[in-house]
Amino acid sequence: MVLGLPIGQHVQLIAKIDDDLVIRSYTPVSSDDDHGFVDFVIKVYFKNVHPKFPDGGKMTQYLESLKLGDTLTFRGPSGRIQYTGPGTFAVKKLRKDPPIIYKASKVNLIAGGVGITPILQLIRHAVKDSNDKTKMALLFANQTERDILLRDELEDVAKKFPGRFKFWYTLDKAEEGWQYSQGFINEDMIKEHLYPATSDTLTLMCGPPPMIKFACMPNLEKLGHDPDRCIAY
Secondary structure (H helix, E strand, C coil): CCCCCCCCCEEEEEEEECCEEEEEEECCCCCCCCCCCCCCCCCCCCCCCECCECCCCHHHHHHHHCCCCCCCEEEEEECCEEEEECCEEEECCCCCCCCEEEECCEEEEEEEHHHHHHHHHHHHHHHHCCCCCCEEEEEEEECCHHHCCCHHHHHHHHHHCCCCEEEEEEECCCCCCCCCEECCCCHHHHHHHCCCCCCCEEEEEECCHHHHHHHHHHHHHHCCCCHHHEEEC
């Protein structure tokens, strides 16, 4: 059995926690080549760790507490973006709208924190298809070096497919000797590490809304990227 989830789509996990029905969206990092299981990468937000969120994450702590044999309700697929083939994306502006088809030979990927999961789903799918020649460049923002999820896999993909995928990191707080960028995503990072604006370049973003609204979109537009070809998950 396989999940059958289109690339670019996500599922909703549903659980009753402390008498509340809690629904959260997650993107698997496994594919339909994997039979009988599905993999998620989920960051657990524990109680009393972050002062702004003293209760932690309801769903993530619940998932962390599950034992072998426990069950969970899935709903889906959901999402506005679907990767339908080499360099081809079907994107809905609103969920009930008909999809608009975008074609791209180069795809810029901007991720913040756990926003890397749908990005990795796309990267994995594209590089395993020998007929897919789409080039991808990733700019990945995190708070600290310890927060970089899936780092080993991203760097392994870049080594195995140097002509297809490249990456760059930026951290809010970097220790001495850090070889990548420090600070919020800015115009220079985008200019130096992502593909330039052309008619066949597409930019996909996934991360906190303030990152997309204040760091990504204004700087992409300054560099001539068409806002209609800069799409947030």
